[in-house]
Amino acid sequence: QVQLREYGGGSVKAGGSLRLSCAASGLAFSGYAMGWFRQAPGKKREWLAAISQDGESQYYVDSVRGRFTISRDNAKSMGSLQMDSLKAEDTGVYYCAAGYGMGPLYDYDYWGQGTQVTVTS
Secondary structure, eight states, X not given: OOEEEEEOOEEEETTOOEEEEEEEESSOGGGSEEEEEEEOTTSOOXXXXXXXXXXXXXXXXXXXXXXXXXXXXXXXXXXXXXXXXOOGGGOEEEEEEEEESSXXXXXXXXXXXXXXXXXXX
16 A cells, blocks of 8 residues: 655754655655645645656745755655744644646645644744
8 A cells, every 4th residue: 555654743943954754655656746735733734845756846835945945765765855944833744745747736646644843932
C-alpha cells in the first residue's frame, strides 16, 4: 500500500527553522509531483508549496515564498520542506502529498498523516 509519512515537526521559537521530511513507499515516487499543505488551528487546509516530478519546478504560496524551500530526493523517495524565519502563524499540522497534473495546483492522490509544527514567541 502507498504510504507517505512526515517527520521533523516540533516546537520552535519564532525566527527559527525546521526541516520537514516526507518518506514515501508503495509508489513510484519519481513519477509524482509532491506538495506540502498546512492546516492551522481553526482554519482549512491550505496549500504551501509544490515541486514537479523531476524537481525542476517549484511553486510557493506568497506567505512562505522566500522562507520555505521545497525539495526532493527521488533516489531516496523523500521530499523535504525547509522552513526558515518561522512565524507564529506558521503553526499548524503539516501534510505532504503526492499527485500529478499541472503545477502548481496538482491533483493529489496520496496524503501523509501530518506532523505538528508549533512556533512560539
